[in-house]
Amino acid sequence: MPRHTALAIADAVGGTLTGNGAVVLSRVAHPADTLGAGDLVLAIDPKLVPFLDGKQVTAMIVSRGVDVPDGMAQAVIAVDRGRLAMSALTRLFAETVPVAPGIHPTAVVEDGAKIGQNVTIGAQSFVGAGAVIGDNCVLHPQTYVAPRATLGADGLVYPGARIGMNVVIGARSIIHFNASVGADGFSFVTPEAGSVEQAKASGGGTVTAESNNQLLRIASLGAVIVGDDVEIGANTSIDRGTIVATRIGNGTKIDNQVQIGHNVTIGDNCLICGRVGIAGSAKIGNRVVLGGAVGVADHVSIGDDAVAMALSGIAGNVQAQSVVGGIPAMPRDRLMEQFMSIGRLKQFFKKIEDLTGRIDKLEGPVKKD
């Protein structure tokens, strides 16, 4: 890991330094780790401080206001918003995965590819004819950039990532292991009304006749257009559009194992968590958060700043700034009410039995008359 003084770190994380700012730190450590000289111990969560009882460490980073016993650390950095400090701190100590500079002799760069300044193309990577690789991009080994794909400046592409033809990716992108950007959309049509169409026509209950004997492919003519500062997780798939492009806005972060269908548009600064699936032509606004494994139906719209709880299934439009959950997704308050109602069912069934008994009794003498 890189090395920094406590003072430099305090500056970078916007923290307040106490003690010796000149100590040099070479590792960020957890209080439960075996600690040694040069460790900056991360104890932003106050519950972690007791782990250090009786120990002497080089430096600590804690939440402002937390008491650190005298002599425990040569330097203490106190911060206000811990996770924010973590961003600056981890950036300081992050190590770049080394890759030999320049174009590796085993890489294949087809004639007509445009390679920017200071680009690294790792071993066994492929860049097709007409592809454009922006300045300072680092393509690790075993990446694939199709003919006529464009990767903006300062991009970072990890092994096994696949960037399809005509795909355009903005600046400062990070594309992780085995991500697929620009495979064909999943779009088929039957000559006669297919089974899903029949079921809809019949009110949803049944398929009325054998169909789907022929599934005709609708090819994907559109590309995928990805903005700047986008991160695409490992083993994630983003399909190209049918006519217009599938679009991912600036600053949006996409986790692993995500499936984004053809024609989908996602706005800026969204957080798309692991295992999410977004069906064809859905429209996701700006700053939307989709929790883990959320499913979004085709053609649905989700408003700006909406949050979908993990595992929810979004079958209809979602309002801006709302929080939804459940399958099908509904406002969170209603979902919680439903969970509570279902939890109370047994007691209500009991109540109904009681009432029945009381009514039986009330009716009893009437019948005797």
Place this chain on the structure above:
Amino acid sequence: MPRHTALAIADAVGGTLTGNGAVVLSRVAHPADTLGAGDLVLAIDPKLVPFLDGKQVTAMIVSRGVDVPDGMAQAVIAVDRGRLAMSALTRLFAETVPVAPGIHPTAVVEDGAKIGQNVTIGAQSFVGAGAVIGDNCVLHPQTYVAPRATLGADGLVYPGARIGMNVVIGARSIIHFNASVGADGFSFVTPEAGSVEQAKASGGGTVTAESNNQLLRIASLGAVIVGDDVEIGANTSIDRGTIVATRIGNGTKIDNQVQIGHNVTIGDNCLICGRVGIAGSAKIGNRVVLGGAVGVADHVSIGDDAVAMALSGIAGNVQAQSVVGGIPAMPRDRLMEQFMSIGRLKQFFKKIEDLTGRIDKLEGPVKKD
């Protein structure tokens, strides 16, 4: 994109041409795109026609019966079934991802592989000994075909796709980025009754003793056998069978991020949408549609022409031609009724309170007696 006359396009899509059939079209465009000469504007959805108000375009394709103002387009093609027309239209304009013909010098083709006529094997691809590659197959860069795997004629394999040993894939297959066909099944056994067996024996409620201290692997001797005209999506996994093969029928289309377990059989012309998971030994009939993220339990059977709604969890057998949804999946009508019932709970709880009050009142004078 390829170029075609309006007349040729009208013929291909089975549409009716009005205007100048000789105009040459070089792009399919959306009405909201910046339009130019040579654009065929796709306005099959009548709501899109107003986007063109006051514009003059080269050609349009619309649904039959929709009015197109005079002078808006030099040629108009009217079609009956829009999505069907889309299939023919996109096929006309689809571009093949270019790949240098023949076997790239960086490809590794082991001795004893049988390569058909007119086969392309892209850079950094691997074909193992005893593998058979059918005529006209195109293997893009960085694909892997294991020893003794067979790929039928006219196959199209995209970068990162992996085809395992003894796997047999039919003609005209399309295998997308990073798909896995023929990894080992997930099958283990414990020497004594394992935790799941114990839970079942105890009625499902608890695991009665520590177990699973040893997980013994059951190896996969079976292959994966895939029919003709099958499409396998990006980052999808299809595992080999234990003794007999995992089988995918002709014409079945599988989307991205799908998981198909060992011994599964899937019939012909099924549509398996993104993120679906099918556990070991499940049997899926013909023309079945599994919506996004559907889960199918092991050993379950699904009848022909059945449709499973997105996010449903199929725990038991499903009848032919039925439409099911929910977790656990049930007929759609029943699911809708349940959703409605749950939505009405609050009001029924209120009713019970009212009835209780009324009974209290009725009882009141009785008690006074």
Place this chain on the structure above:
Amino acid sequence: MPRHTALAIADAVGGTLTGNGAVVLSRVAHPADTLGAGDLVLAIDPKLVPFLDGKQVTAMIVSRGVDVPDGMAQAVIAVDRGRLAMSALTRLFAETVPVAPGIHPTAVVEDGAKIGQNVTIGAQSFVGAGAVIGDNCVLHPQTYVAPRATLGADGLVYPGARIGMNVVIGARSIIHFNASVGADGFSFVTPEAGSVEQAKASGGGTVTAESNNQLLRIASLGAVIVGDDVEIGANTSIDRGTIVATRIGNGTKIDNQVQIGHNVTIGDNCLICGRVGIAGSAKIGNRVVLGGAVGVADHVSIGDDAVAMALSGIAGNVQAQSVVGGIPAMPRDRLMEQFMSIGRLKQFFKKIEDLTGRIDKLEGPVKKD
């Protein structure tokens, strides 16, 4: 397939041999297969024996106590615990995927990588500087081992698997097609309170102001540390930790399409089925079984020997040895009760209507008074 005598097989599977132990068997077959000489027919499930009526086969393996008609098989092996026998049997007949021994000339092994004895590195594979490959490891073609990653002895790595920097994997691991071990965690922070924080602060109902205009990355300094005898499925992703490592215990088996987030710890001998997702910092005990597509929320703890039913969503801690299901997950007994309650709703609504009618009647005369 390998060849073995009936006697050797009976010994290996711990079964009892009847008949001619010297017959040589070269294939494990299903009763419904076309059978020939040298087939060992697997009929552990007694329902499969009738498939063989009137046939004469070389050998059969059956459950102890099942009657095999005289003359049906030259040798019969009877076993007690069928699945356990399957483990030994399939191990005997499993074929290794062939790969040319040694380091393939197209493989790239950077200076400073430490390669053990008897290691195979397939075509187009990459091993970075400082990586350590244990004795007897087999890296198939097109694998990636990052600089400074460590792979223990006897490891088996299939094409497209990616092992990230500083990742440590124990002995006898099996890593399938396109698995990702050691991509960065998905961890971001907003300078001000983000939308999810706002929603929590407001009681969960809404996002109170536009936020998430800046998503700052928290880099992953931690590694992934994987124990011995671990299997990692195709297209599965395991992210590195933020400060400490993501950890997978000894003997744990992970299926395909699984997502394991940063800082997660998983104990020994767990079974993690296909499509499972485990969010950041969750702690999974030993011998835990997570069924297909289970979701585990961040920071949740799951006790030893717990079983989560397929498709469940674990939002809170789970007790050791418990069986849970549903979204959110609850003890299985309670879930079953809830399903039953919901199924009875319609009939209870009817009851309430009846009671209302009866009360109306009871009140009737009162009002007339």
